[in-house]
Amino acid sequence: MTRIRDNILEVIILKRFLYTAFIFAFMFMFDINICKADVKEDAASANVVSGGALSVSDTNEHTVKIGIGEEYALLGEQDISGHNVKCESSDESIASVSDDGIVHGIAKGKTVITIYTDDVKSEYNIAVKNKGFPYPSYEIFKGETLRIRFNGSDKVIKWHTDNKKIADVKKGYVTALKKGNAKITAYTENAVYSMDIKVVPAKKSVIYLTFDDGPSLTSTPKILNILKKNDVKATFFVLNYDSVGEKLIKREAKEGHTVAIHGYSHDYGAIYKSEKAYMNNLNKLQNKLYKTIGHRTWITRFPGGSSNLVSRHYSRGIMRKLVKTVDKNGYAYFDWNVSSGDAGDVHTSGQVYRNVTRGLRKKRANVVLMHDFSGNTKTINALNAIIKYGKSHGYEFRTISDSTAQVHHNVQN
Numbered sequence: 001m002t003r004i005r006d007n008i009l010e011v012i013i014l015k016r017f018l019y020t021a022f023i024f025a026f027m028f029m030f031d032i033n034i035c036k037a038d039v040k041e042d043a044a045s046a047n048v049v050s051g052g053a054l055s056v057s058d059t060n061e062h063t064v065k066i067g068i069g070e071e072y073a074l075l076g077e078q079d080i081s082g083h084n085v086k087c088e089s090s091d092e093s094i095a096s097v098s099d100d101g102i103v104h105g106i107a108k109g110k111t112v113i114t115i116y117t118d119d120v121k122s123e124y125n126i127a128v129k130n131k132g133f134p135y136p137s138y139e140i141f142k143g144e145t146l147r148i149r150f151n152g153s154d155k156v157i158k159w160h161t162d163n164k165k166i167a168d169v170k171k172g173y174v175t176a177l178k179k180g181n182a183k184i185t186a187y188t189e190n191a192v193y194s195m196d197i198k199v200v201p202a203k204k205s206v207i208y209l210t211f212d213d214g215p216s217l218t219s220t221p222k223i224l225n226i227l228k229k230n231d232v233k234a235t236f237f238v239l240n241y242d243s244v245g246e247k248l249i250k251r252e253a254k255e256g257h258t259v260a261i262h263g264y265s266h267d268y269g270a271i272y273k274s275e276k277a278y279m280n281n282l283n284k285l286q287n288k289l290y291k292t293i294g295h296r297t298w299i300t301r302f303p304g305g306s307s308n309l310v311s312r313h314y315s316r317g318i319m320r321k322l323v324k325t326v327d328k329n330g331y332a333y334f335d336w337n338v339s340s341g342d343a344g345d346v347h348t349s350g351q352v353y354r355n356v357t358r359g360l361r362k363k364r365a366n367v368v369l370m371h372d373f374s375g376n377t378k379t380i381n382a383l384n385a386i387i388k389y390g391k392s393h394g395y396e397f398r399t400i401s402d403s404t405a406q407v408h409h410n411v412q413n
């Protein structure tokens, strides 16, 4: 904590120095004279506490812009011991504030921080921007590795963990080693970001239910209802959607499921003709989803899977290139190791049930391929029984997340 504080102070001192230097340069250039009255007025409007008490920083006239996870010390480097300081945030879900005036960005939005220093009240407008960490805290299962995609142009210079035994960090990859809590810090040139990591123990037999090719008005709501009734979370690999689909995707996200990318288009001929065409198809849906659900999703599944042979007709060897390119661009792709067969020659819910339950293996991550395309009643009718089977046989249902180990097929093209 002291190291973080030291760093924040360095940043603030540097920022203040640059700010002051800039003002002086500006005054010099335009030969501006400030009379005493002006100074006094400025000080009053900036709410500076006088009389040897604590002073609040000179930023409170303005909106302080911070990122998600960013730590910003509103009281700067002052020693607050012996003073009566109280801090409040009007919206704790946007930014929290500790009693020593350190603001922590939580989610995109605006909040007002009020600081009472020896009964003098100061207010700060805080705007949390979508930069820095994707989230301010993360719960991770022991044994998993979380890849942190740092947002924005700020480059991380140094990563740090306050407890190597619980969670270690290297170049933005956090490995969960032992049950407990750790704080991961990212230092950039301009700021300090921190993220709370909670490592929780996990069952080894896991089922990830995944639904491809949605959303659809006929299937998706029914699947969501069954999942809700059973308190099971799943992952939806979606295609491009209209305004009706948008509502369904919002519902998926709201009910705790993972919304992931299948592709803007599923047209093999169009998407597998070149690497550029494929990446455009992927990025286009990521951008659209960002507007719908408010965060960037990096979880994806190739149409046809990474082992597909159909892409050979359009570009030889493209899958070998794509598996590397998607990773380099920040994405994580998931194939499956249990297939329901519901997009192939399976026609009854009994067959879907048998394919899934016979494909499950204990003590591994079972990624189950199913579909929520229009009219897929066989899967809808089998879903309840599949969930009951999983629960009664000791499996844990989870969503695919940024820390889930990827399940890959062998690439064949």
Ligand SMILES: [Zn+2]
Pocket (backbone or CB within 6 Å): 212, 213, 262, 266, 303, 304
């Ligand atoms: Zn598909």
